[in-house]
Amino acid sequence: MAPKPAVKTLPRRGSLIDGVKGNLQALIVGLKYFLDPKRFTLVYPKEYSKLPKGYRGFIILNKQKCISCAACARICPSAAMKMIRIPVKDPKTGKTRMKQYPVINYQRCIFCGYCVDVCPTEALYHVPYHDVVYENLSEMFWDLETFQKEPEYKTAKEGSPVKFLIHEEYGLIKVPAEEGG
C-alpha cells in the first residue's frame, strides 16, 4: 500500500482510417449528448440556488450573545472586522459603561469564516447567501445596526429556490427546493 510510479504509453496518431474513426467517434458522442442532454443550468434571476447548511455566506452578529472579547477582530486575516466602543446601559445597576462590539467591512471580508469559528459564544453566524452587490463602496462598511440584519435579499423575492444534487448518471441535477428553512 504505497504510491508507485507507472510508466504508461501514449496512444499515437495512426493512419488515415484512425483519423476518420476518431472524428466519427467525436461526432457520435456529440450526437449522444444532443439526444440525451444533461442540462443543469441555473436560470439565475428566476431561480436561485439554495445553499446548503453550513455555507459560509454573509456574516451576521447576534448582539445579545456578544461578550466583547474582540477575538473575531484579532483573527480576521484581512482586517475587515473592526471593534467600536459604544455606551451601554446596564439594566441592573442603571449605570452606563463603554462596551465594544464588532462591525464589519465587506469591502475586505473574504468569507473565510475564522471569526465565526473563533467566536466563543456563537454570536456570529453565517447566512447562506452570497449574491449581494453594491453600487457604492460606502454601503459596504456595516455599522452595528446593519450588522445585525441580514442583507436585503432581492433574489429570493424574484425567483424560486432550487438545489443541486449529485447524480450518478447526470453529474449535477437541479431539483426544486422549498422556500426558507
Added chain:
Amino acid sequence: MSGDIRFYGAFKDELGLKTIPSRRIAKDTYEIFIGPQHPGSGHMRIIIKVDGDVIVEAEPDIGYVHRTMEKLGEIRGWIKPIPLFERMAIHDACNITLPYVRAVEKLMGVEAPERAKYLRVLLCEINRIAAHLYGFAIFGIFLGHSTMYMWAMGDREVWIELAQELTGARLTHSYPVPGGVRRDIHDEYPDMVRRAIRYMRKRLEDYRKLFLDNPVIKSRLEGVGVISKKQVVELGIVGPNARGSGVAYDVRLADPYEVYDQLDFEIPVFEEGDALARTYVRVEEIKQSMNILEQVVDWLEKHKGEPIIHESVSSKYGPVHKKVLQEQRRAKLLPLHATMKVPAGRAIGRGETARGEVIYYVESDGGLNPYRVRIVTPSARNAIAFKYALPGHKVMDLPAIYGSLDYFPPESDR
C-alpha cells in the same frame, strides 16, 4: 552549461519525435508582445522574437499578479497566512495551504489526528481533480475547443459542490489549520463522493472520445513543445509537466506526507514529453485521484467519531465549542489561535499540488509572526519552461504549449 540545452532554435529530442529543425537566427527578427490581455486565462506576458513565424526567442514577463505574499506572510501571525497563501491557487486551495500548515505543525511539534489527515487528503484530491478539470477547460479555450471548456467547467462543478459541502466555500476553503481540520463530513457524504466518482469515470470515457482521441486535437498537440527528461531536471520543471517527460517525481512519492504512504495508487508517467503527454498525465491523475478518494471515504466511514483536531486545542474547548463540534461537526478555533507563538526553528513544508511541488521554507524566531516565509510554487518553477520550450515552434503552437503547461499566474507570481 550542459550541452543538450540549446538556447535558440529548436532542439532535436532524444525520442525522434517530429520537430522543426533548428535554424540560424535571421537578423530581421521582430518582437511580438502576447498579453497580459489575451484570449486565454493567463495574466502574463510572453515577449517572443519571431523569424517569419518561427519563434526564435521567448521571454516570459511575469509578475502581473505579484501580491507580495512573502512580505505579508511575515507580518500576519501564524494562522492568518493560511487564507493568504490560499489565494495563490484558489481552485487548488487545500493542496497549496497544506504544506504551510504542515511546516507550522512541524515547528510546533504537533501532529494532526489520523482522521484529520484523511480529511485533508480527501479535500486535496477533490481539489486536484477540480484543478485539472479547470486546466482542461482553459486548455480548451486555448485550442478553440469550446465544447471542452463547457464540459470541463460543468463537471468541475460536481467536485466544487463536494468541496462546498465539506468546507462551506466553493473555492477558498481555508480548511486545514495547525493541529487538524475545521470541519468533519456528514453521514451522506461518502455516498455523494462515490456517486461523483462513478459519474466522472463514465465521463472521462467521453472526454477521451471527444477531446483526447480527436484527430484535430492530436495533430495540434503531438510532438509540440517537447521537453526532454534532461531538460526537466536541468530546468527544475515539476508536476505533470515533469511526469509527462518521464521523470517520476512526485512529492507524494518522494517524501510522502499525511497518509499518502498508506494509500494504494499510481503516479502516471509518460515518456514522450510533448503537449499530448502532459495532457494525458492529467487525465490519468484524475483517475488515480478517484482511486484515492474511494479508499479515503471507505476509511472515513469505518472510523466515525474520531477526533479531527489535536488534543492541545480540543482540551481547551468549552461547552459551546463541544456542542458545535458534536452537532455541526465544526471544530472551532480558539482565541489563542490569533496570538499564538511558535517555537524558534526552521522547517520546510512541501506538498504536491495539481501543478507540481510547492515548497514553503518557514523560519520562526519564537515570536508572534513568522520571521521569513519563502514560497516556491510549481508555476513559478515551470515559468522557465516558456523560455526554453517555445523557441523553434511556430507562433500558432504557442497556445497549445502554454495551455499544456497549465500555468497559473497568481500561483507563479505569489
Added chain:
Amino acid sequence: MAADKLSTARQRAEEALKSIGVSYSVEEGANFVEFIVDVARLKDAALALKNAGFGTVVSVTATDYPKKNTIKVVYHVTSMIDDEVKGAIIGVGVYLPRIDKPSMPSLTGVWLSAEFMEREVFEFFGVEFEGHPDLKPLLLIPPLAEKRPLRKDFVVREENIYEGVPFSNVG
C-alpha cells in the same frame, strides 16, 4: 523513509564537499540541512554537489538579518531522478554583508533552474549575481524593486482592530 534519504543525501554532500577541500559549517533545519561555505568557494561547492547528483534547485532562499548585519542566501537543491536521495533537500549557502548591493557569483551556470530565482533575490534583496545572463527584476516594476521590499527595513504596517472605522463609534 524521508529521514533515511536525508541522511544519505547529507552523507553524499559532505563527501562531495570534502573531496574538493571546501570548508563548510552545517546548519540544520527540521527536515533539511544546509552547508554554509565561503563566497569564494561557492561555485566549486555547487559544482561538486551537482556532480554528486543534486541536479535541481528548488529554491533560492534569501533571508535578511539586520541584527547580525548579514544577508543569507541559500540554494536549496534536490535530485529529481536519483532514487536514493530523491526529494531530500539540502542547501548550500553563503552569508553576505548587509550592504546596499552585496554581490556573489551566480550559479546559473551550474544550475540552470536557479535563473529566475536569482532574479527574484536580486529584486527583493538587492543581491547582485555576477555572471548572471539576464539580471533584471522578474516580478516587480523597476521603481519598486529599488526599494528591496523583502528586506526587514521595508516595513509594511498592519491595521489594528480599532483603526479605519468610517463612522462615529457612538451610536
Added chain:
Amino acid sequence: MAAEEGKVYVGNVDVAARRARDILLGKLKLEDAVDWATSFSLWPVHLTTSCCSTEFAATFGPRFDGEQFGSLPWVSPRQTNLIVIEGTVTRKMACAVRITWEQMPSPKFAIAMGACALDGGLFYNSYNVVRPWEVIPIDIYIPGCPPRPESVARAIVELQRKIRRKHLAGEWVRTGWRPDREPVKPKEDVCSWWRG
C-alpha cells in the same frame, strides 16, 4: 418603462417583441431603445487581472451560463463594452487595465469583482496593490473572495437595471458622455514606470 423596472427580460420573447414594436411605432424614444439594447449586450473583455478569473470562468460555464444575460466574454477590447476587474490589480497590471479600458468604445461599464478589487481584500496593506477604482470608474461592486458565480450574474443584472434606470447608454448617444460621471482620469499615471 418604469412599470417593468423590476423585471428582467431574460429570454422573454414576448416582452422583447412588444418592445421592438413600440420602438418601430415610435412610442419609445431612440435613447430608450439604446438603453435596452445595450443592457442586453454587455460583452466583457477577456482581461484577467487575478484569481477571481476562476469564478468568472465558472459564471460563463454551463451551470451559471452568463450568456443568458446577453453577455459573452470577448477577446478584443475594441468589440466589448464591459470590463470585469477580476480581483487584485497590481501596479504592473494597472497599466494594462488602463490601456484596455481606453481601448474600449463608449458607452462602457465596469464591474469590480472580489474583495481585492474593492479595498485590497487580504492585500489591503500590500505594497504592490492598487485599488481599481483609482484607475477606472466602477459601476457595480461585488463583495466576496471570490464571489460566487451568482454574484457575478447578479452584478450583470443590476448593471442592466442601472443602465435602464439612469439611461446611461441613451444619454451617451445623445450627449456624448455618461450622465453619472465625469470622464475619469486615473489619480496617478499608472503607466509611468513603463514609459520610463
